[in-house]
Amino acid sequence: MRPDCRTLSIFALCYLALAASAQELPEPLRDLGGYKLVFHDDFDSLDLSPDGKGDHTWYEGVWFSKKHAPLSNISASSSILTLTWSRDQESPDTSITTLSHDTRHFRAWRYGYFEARAKWDVVKGAWPAFWLIPVQDAQRINLYDDLRESGEIDIFEGQGDHPHTLYTTVHDWTNSTHDSANRNNTVQLSKDIDLSRFHNYGLLWTPGKLTWYLDGEEIHSEPAAPIFDKQDYYIVLGSQESVDWRAGDLSGVSASQIMLNVDWVRVWQKK
Numbered sequence: 570m571r572p573d574c575r576t577l578s579i580f581a582l583c584y585l586a587l588a589a590s591a592q593e594l595p596e597p598l599r600d601l602g603g604y605k606l607v608f609h610d611d612f613d614s615l616d617l618s619p620d621g622k623g624d625h626t627w628y629e630g631v632w633f634s635k636k637h638a639p640l641s642n643i644s645a646s647s648s649i650l651t652l653t654w655s656r657d658q659e660s661p662d663t664s665i666t667t668l669s670h671d672t673r674h675f676r677a678w679r680y681g682y683f684e685a686r687a688k689w690d691v692v693k694g695a696w697p698a699f700w701l702i703p704v705q706d707a708q709r710i711n712l713y714d715d716l717r718e719s720g721e722i723d724i725f726e727g728q729g730d731h732p733h734t735l736y737t738t739v740h741d742w743t744n745s746t747h748d749s750a751n752r753n754n755t756v757q758l759s760k761d762i763d764l765s766r767f768h769n770y771g772l773l774w775t776p777g778k779l780t781w782y783l784d785g786e787e788i789h790s791e792p793a794a795p796i797f798d799k800q801d802y803y804i805v806l807g808s809q810e811s812v813d814w815r816a817g818d819l820s821g822v823s824a825s826q827i828m829l830n831v832d833w834v835r836v837w838q839k840k
Contacts, residue, residue, distance in 0.1 A: 608676055608836040615645035621670030628669050630660070631805055632707040638663035650831040652808040656824075661817035662696075664807030668707060677704045677803040678836055683724060684771035684782075685806070686832040691765045694822035695729030696809035697829045699770055703800035706742075713799065718743050720796045722779060723754075725770040728814070729827075733758045737781040737789045741796055749794070756781075756788045767832055806831060 616626035617640065630637045638660045642653040652663045667676040689697040705711040706719035721740035728734065735756040741749040762768070762783075771782035776798060780790040808829035812818040 603840040604682065604837040605840045606835060607678065607681070607838045609833065610650075610835075611648055611833045612645040612650040612831065613648050615643070615650065617643060617665065618669065622673075623669065624674050625669070626676070627665040627667065630664055630670075631666055631702070632668060632670060632672065634660065634662075634664075636660040648832070650806070652806060652829045652831070654808045654810045654827045656819075656826070661811065662807045662809035664698075664805055664809070666805045667803040668704060672704065672707045675704050675803050677801040678838060679798075679801045680774050680776065681836050681838040682771065682773045683804070683836050684769055685724070685834045686767050686769050687806075687829060688765055688767045689727060689808070689829045690729070690824065690827045691727070691732045691763075692729045692822075692824045692827060694810050694812055694819065694824055695727065695827045696807075696811040696814075696816075698726045698805065698807045698809055699724045700726070700805045700807075701772075701802035702805060703802050705800045711800070713796075716743055717745060718796050719745075720794065720800060720802070722772065722774065722797075722802065724772040724781065725783075727764060728811075730813070732764060733760055733762065735764075735783065735788070737791075739779055739791050739793065741794045751791050754789075756783075758783075767830075804834065804836075806834070 610626060618625040618628045621628050629640060629643060636659045638658050642655060642658065642663045643665060644651050654663045669675065685699050689695060701722040703711065703719050711717055711719050719742045721742065723736065723738040726736040735758060736754055737756055738754040739751050769784050773780040777793050778790065779793050781788050808827055809816060810827055812820050812822065
């Protein structure tokens with residue numbers, strides 16, 4: 570059941586000049602006790618690692634992927650990031666993350682407000698995603714009382730077969746395979762909301778609570794399991810391909826390419 574939406578007045582945006590940059594970037598108008606912008610990428614250029622290593626902003630693919638998308642399917646032009654899944658690529662997704670393949674370099678956070686402005690091809694087989702997973706999982710230091718445990722926060726996922734639905738899922742993975750995910754993760758949108766146009770997808774993560782937003786309106790909330798207080802989460806953006814959540818399934822898919830376009834990504838945290 571979809572919860573009532575409320576205007577996100579706490580994150581109405583204003584502009585200020587950063588001392589280190591001539592750009593004007595949005596900040597929360599009300600700062601919940603003092604939030605500051607700690608990460609932003611407007612994709613005026615694309616700092617993508619050529620080999621998954623080194624100190625860069627973005628890296629192709631999540632650390633556990635065995636197959637990889639060609640770097641040519643990741644580009645930025647006119648300040649828009651384009652992630653293209655193409656039918657001839659080996660990987661079922663074209664994703665970028667803020668964690669290097671060797672896990673030595675990363676940008677990750679514990680708590681904050683995360684937001685991206687994006688649009689995607691709403692066609693059969695499309696599975697766009699903006700999500701967070703922990704560095705500790707990739708580094709294999711996610712052992713707690715002899716149990717391996719990792720969280721996952723899906724800020725938004727879509728399915729091309731469901732053009733008026735967003736999926737806001739929080740996972741609690743134990744021993745890598747057992748998933749305690751929230752059940753009420755489906756948000757039905759108004760028919761006049763066109764997800765093939767740009768929208769702002771946001772998440773406010775505070776201790777013990779996760780709250781999702783679309784275009785500044787609250788659309789869902791969930792309690793956060795204790796594991797989320799123990800880990801630092803990095804960003805994943807992906808244009809994935811699936812039918813009914815089966816990655817790589819091309820049943821009934823006619824598109825030769827499926828794109829996710831991202832205007833910007835930003836993270837705020839308490840000062």
